[in-house]
Amino acid sequence: MHGIIDQLRHTRLAKKLKQSELGHKSGLPQSHISKIEQGKADPRLSTVVDLARLLDQELVLVPRSMLPAIRAMLAGEEL
Amino acid sequence: MHGIIDQLRHTRLAKKLKQSELGHKSGLPQSHISKIEQGKADPRLSTVVDLARLLDQELVLVPRSMLPAIRAMLAGEEL
DNA sequence: GCATAATATATGCTATTACATATAATTTAC
DNA sequence: GTAAATTATATGTAATAGCATATATTATGC
Numbered sequence: 001m002h003g004i005i006d007q008l009r010h011t012r013l014a015k016k017l018k019q020s021e022l023g024h025k026s027g028l029p030q031s032h033i034s035k036i037e038q039g040k041a042d043p044r045l046s047t048v049v050d051l052a053r054l055l056d057q058e059l060v061l062v063p064r065s066m067l068p069a070i071r072a073m074l075a076g077e078e079l
Numbered sequence: 080m081h082g083i084i085d086q087l088r089h090t091r092l093a094k095k096l097k098q099s100e101l102g103h104k105s106g107l108p109q110s111h112i113s114k115i116e117q118g119k120a121d122p123r124l125s126t127v128v129d130l131a132r133l134l135d136q137e138l139v140l141v142p143r144s145m146l147p148a149i150r151a152m153l154a155g156e157e158l
Numbered sequence: 159g160c161a162t163a164a165t166a167t168a169t170g171c172t173a174t175t176a177c178a179t180a181t182a183a184t185t186t187a188c
Numbered sequence: 189g190t191a192a193a194t195t196a197t198a199t200g201t202a203a204t205a206g207c208a209t210a211t212a213t214t215a216t217g218c
Contacts, residue, residue: 004124007140018164029207034166041205044121044175045083056143061086064135066156070149077145098195108177113196120175123205159218166213174205183196188189 002039004048004059009037011055025054081118083127083138088116090134104133 012022019037020030028047035041036051043051052059062070091101098116099109107126114120115130122130131138141149
C-alpha cells in the first residue's frame with residue numbers, strides 16, 4: 001500500500017509542490033498530508049484518487065500478471 | 080473512484096466468488112463487502128489493496144497521460 | 159548563524175469505516 | 189413455486205480518517 005503513497009510523495013516533490021499547497025488544493029490540512037505521506041494514516045480510496053489526480057496521476061486496477069509489462073512501460077516513459 | 084470498485088466487483092464475479100468468500104479471505108464481513116461494492120462505503124486504501132490482491136489484481140499509480148496506452152494494453156490482454 | 163519555509167507532532171472534535179451479528183430481500187437452481 | 193444461496197439492510201461498538209488549529213522541529217537559503 002505505501003508503494004502508492006510513496007509514489008504520490010515522489011510525484012509531489014518532482015512537481016516542486018509543498019504539502020501545504022497539495023493540502024489546499026485537496027481540502028486537507030497540511031498536517032494530514034504529512035501523516036498520509038509518512039504512512040501514519042490509512043487514507044480513504046477517494047482521498048488517494050483525489051490526491052493522485054491533483055498530481056496528474058491515476059490509480060488503475062490491473063491484473064497482477066501484467067505488472068511487469070506495465071512497469072516496463074512506465075519506466076520507458078520516465079526516460 | 081468507483082471505477083476501481085466496479086472493476087473489483089466484476090473481477091469477483093468473473094472468478095465466481097461470493098461476497099462471503101471474499102469477506103472471509105479479507106477478514107471483512109460480507110455486509111461490508113456489499114457496502115463497498117455498492118459505493119456505500121469509501122474504503123481505506125489498504126482495504127482496497129487487500130481486496131485487489133485477493134483477486135489477483137494490483138492497484139497501480141500511473142501518469143494520466145499514459146492511461147490510453149495502458150488501457151489499450153489491458154484491453155489486449157482481455158482478448 | 160539566523161530568518162524563513164516546510165514538515166512533523168499535538169490536541170480535539172465529528173463523521174465514517176471496520177467489524178460483528180442478525181435478518182430482510184433478492185437471486186438462483188431445481 | 190419453493191428452498192437454498194446470495195446479497196442488501198439494520199443495529200451496535202470501537203477505531204480511525206478527516207479536518208481544524210496550533211506549535212515544535214527540521215530544512216533551506218542567504
